[in-house]
Amino acid sequence: MFDSEEIKRISGQKKRWQKDLPDCSAAGPFETVSGAPVEFLCTPEDVRELDYTRDLGFPGMYPYTRGAYGTMYRGRQWTMRQFSGFGSAADTNRRFHFLLEKGQTGLSTAFDMPTIMGFDSDHARSLGEVGKCGVAIDSLEDMETLFRGIPLDRVSTSMTINAPAAILLALYIAVGEKQGVPSARLQGTIQNDILKEYMAQKSWIFPPGPSMRIITDILAFCTEHVPKWNTISISGYHIREAGSTALQELAFTLADGFAYVEAGIAAGLDVDDFAPRLSHFFNAHLDFFEEIAKYRAARRIWARHMKEKYGAKKPESLRLRFHTQTAGCSLTAQQPENNIVRTAFEALSAVLGGTQSLHTNSMDETLALPSEKAVTIALRTQQIIASETGVANTVDPLAGSYLLESLTSRLEQGAEEYFRKIESLGGVIAALEKGFFQTEISRAAYRYQLAIEKKARIVVGVNEYVQPDENLDIDLLEIDRCVEEDQVKRLKVLRERRDNGAVGQSLEALRSAAGGSDNMMPRFLDCARCYATEGEIIDVLREEFGEYKDPKFF
Amino acid sequence: MDRKIRVLVAKPGLDGHDRGAKVVASALRDAGMEVIYTGLHQTPEGIVEAAVQEDVDVVGLSVLSGAHMTLFPRIVELLREAGVEGMLIIGGGIIPADDHEFLREKGVEKVFTPGAPTSEIVDYIRSWFEKRKTV
Numbered sequence: 091m092f093d094s095e096e097i098k099r100i101s102g103q104k105k106r107w108q109k110d111l112p113d114c115s116a117a118g119p120f121e122t123v124s125g126a127p128v129e130f131l132c133t134p135e136d137v138r139e140l141d142y143t144r145d146l147g148f149p150g151m152y153p154y155t156r157g158a159y160g161t162m163y164r165g166r167q168w169t170m171r172q173f174s175g176f177g178s179a180a181d182t183n184r185r186f187h188f189l190l191e192k193g194q195t196g197l198s199t200a201f202d203m204p205t206i207m208g209f210d211s212d213h214a215r216s217l218g219e220v221g222k223c224g225v226a227i228d229s230l231e232d233m234e235t236l237f238r239g240i241p242l243d244r245v246s247t248s249m250t251i252n253a254p255a256a257i258l259l260a261l262y263i264a265v266g267e268k269q270g271v272p273s274a275r276l277q278g279t280i281q282n283d284i285l286k287e288y289m290a291q292k293s294w295i296f297p298p299g300p301s302m303r304i305i306t307d308i309l310a311f312c313t314e315h316v317p318k319w320n321t322i323s324i325s326g327y328h329i330r331e332a333g334s335t336a337l338q339e340l341a342f343t344l345a346d347g348f349a350y351v352e353a354g355i356a357a358g359l360d361v362d363d364f365a366p367r368l369s370h371f372f373n374a375h376l377d378f379f380e381e382i383a384k385y386r387a388a389r390r391i392w393a394r395h396m397k398e399k400y401g402a403k404k405p406e407s408l409r410l411r412f413h414t415q416t417a418g419c420s421l422t423a424q425q426p427e428n429n430i431v432r433t434a435f436e437a438l439s440a441v442l443g444g445t446q447s448l449h450t451n452s453m454d455e456t457l458a459l460p461s462e463k464a465v466t467i468a469l470r471t472q473q474i475i476a477s478e479t480g481v482a483n484t485v486d487p488l489a490g491s492y493l494l495e496s497l498t499s500r501l502e503q504g505a506e507e508y509f510r511k512i513e514s515l516g517g518v519i520a521a522l523e524k525g526f527f528q529t530e531i532s533r534a535a536y537r538y539q540l541a542i543e544k545k546a547r548i549v550v551g552v553n554e555y556v557q558p559d560e561n562l563d564i565d566l567l568e569i570d571r572c573v574e575e576d577q578v579k580r581l582k583v584l585r586e587r588r589d590n591g592a593v594g595q596s597l598e599a600l601r602s603a604a605g606g607s608d609n610m611m612p613r614f615l616d617c618a619r620c621y622a623t624e625g626e627i628i629d630v631l632r633e634e635f636g637e638y639k640d641p642k643f644f
Numbered sequence: 645m646d647r648k649i650r651v652l653v654a655k656p657g658l659d660g661h662d663r664g665a666k667v668v669a670s671a672l673r674d675a676g677m678e679v680i681y682t683g684l685h686q687t688p689e690g691i692v693e694a695a696v697q698e699d700v701d702v703v704g705l706s707v708l709s710g711a712h713m714t715l716f717p718r719i720v721e722l723l724r725e726a727g728v729e730g731m732l733i734i735g736g737g738i739i740p741a742d743d744h745e746f747l748r749e750k751g752v753e754k755v756f757t758p759g760a761p762t763s764e765i766v767d768y769i770r771s772w773f774e775k776r777k778t779v
Contacts, residue, residue: 217711218711222709291660332662456757640685642682
């Protein structure tokens with residue numbers, strides 16, 4: 091954007107200006123929250139390589155650095171989507187209605203650990219876990235209750251579910267059928283990102299091979315029958331929460347995304363048929379500029395690889411759309427009200443980075459699931475950003491900042507280096523098997539913790555500005571112990587009441603699909619329709635596919 | 645020279661949040677302790693078996709799914725059934741303050757919650773170990 095003569099002139103001026111400044115290096119080190127060095131002052135020198143048309147362009151146009159859509163928030167505001175789920179399906183259904191009445195514009199479902207890990211509520215492994223950190227779903231009956239009074243043709247629903255994603259999608263389609271909504275009109279997202287489970291979130295069931303097959307079955311099925319569904323939410327959120335740096339989050343997430351694209355192509359699908367329904371999910375941590383740069387770099391990298399490496403042609407295949415959640419790991423149990431402020435800054439970075447939807451964490455989440463009061467403040471935070479701050483009026487308002495553009499380019503280059511490293515290890519799955527991602531992440535997490543303990547990084551209320559006599563005075567949500575008992579009772583009644591012959595048949599049909607190469611999605615749907623439970627369906631797959639065990643890298 | 649303190653860092657239950665457990669495991673190791681990490685998704689029975697087999701001094705339990713009120717007491721109970729005595733059981737995770745007293749009564753000596761420095765955990769284990777030696 092500047093000619094070399096001018097850069098030279100500026101460079102000389104900067105040196106003269108710096109010469110007379112007092113030395114401040116003792117106050118440092120000056121690093122991002124990820125430990126990346128930060129420039130004291132950026133000038134055109136730092137963006138000398140930047141080519142406006144090639145590297146930035148216009149919103150909604152290749153390489154999408156400036157935004158996924160031309161009109162951005164003037165055309166459509168981001169979706170305010172608070173992740174929620176606890177207790178029974180009826181409890182969560184009430185919370186859904188509460189959030190919709192408060193002005194939330196999409197639903198996002200949190201499931202309990204047994205649902206996530208594929209165990210029914212009456213399984214021995216589920217003891218003490220039912221309804222605890224999400225809603226308990228065992229069968230279509232629970233799913234019908236979860237969406238009671240919510241017309242599925244008018245809301246979009248995101249479901250944070252991975253190893254059993256195909257089954258939860260089948261249950262959702264079956265609820266749609268009961269409501270008279272054809273699958274072609276359903277809108278929403280399943281997370282369905284198993285690779286980041288092996289890396290970071292660790293909620294796996296099957297080994298990588300069969301897991302990838304389930305995913306390509308979903309891609310093929312949805313392309314034909316659920317065309318408005320986001321089939322994979324390629325997630326960096328959990329990678330970051332597990333302790334990664336911003337750069338690792340960016341690089342590992344996109345590497346996972348490319349691995350899904352390659353799997354889809356290898357399964358015989360046309361990249362432009364399935365890539366438009368892939369979406370992304372990033373973390374919004376506290377380092378303001380680094381985060382904004384991360385989102386912009388993500389769009390540019392995705393577009394370039396999709397076009398140049400995978401030959402995608404449709405704009406929808408090239409543009410990266412993403413959901414953001416503020417960083418749970420940045421919140422503190424000490425002086426929890428301060429978390430409102432942290433979350434607001436993080437949410438602002440997501441909006442300035444052009445997110446399509448946003449979840450803002452509640453102040454009490456290091457202590458328990460959020461109370462109604464806490465979740466309302468979190469939602470209001472987004473509404474204040476949208477309605478009062480004016481930041482959404484201009485698309486990509488920080489573009490052209492010397493700092494931000496240089497950070498964006500630096501993150502892109504860093505990600506490319508990681509891609510080469512992953513390639514040299516034999517690709518994502520081979521690198522996982524060698525523990526590459528797991529050790530990178532756990533080392534970064536440990537470095538971060540040590541920096542806090544040495545006070546090289548200040549966390550307000552934790553290692554500085556501490557209130558030793560702090561008396562915690564906020565109401566926490568408690569999950570009633572009878573949730574588990576009631577759920578187990580309901581499940582028992584269901585098992586007696588349903589047509590068990592049909593259940594057995596549908597499970598056997600699934601078994602033969604799993605053992606062969608037919609798409610399993612229609613079989614999952616049949617199982618769902620006749621009230622087979624999630625655990626019964628998963629058990630068939632466990633027998634066919636085997637189970638994955640923690641390789642314990644750290 | 646004193647022998648090394650042996651610690652089992654264990655993840656009972658179904659949640660996959662292992663950041664805290666691994667950070668604590670690394671810190672204990674750096675503090676000169678012998679650390680065995682169970683990996684994720686362990687049953688109470690599996691953890692007790694590992695604790696007995698590895699002959700550890702300390703078991704550190706980490707749960708972030710809310711299942712601590714069921715899983716922690718169960719593990720202590722199974723350890724007692726296995727005839728284990730004088731082993732320190734501590735816990736960590738998303739554990740509301742109201743639950744701490746109950747867990748202590750059940751035999752979980754100390755609960756560390758988010759924000760606790762690893763040095764606090766190291767010091768706690770060391771001073772327990774010293775005290776046990778002098779008894």
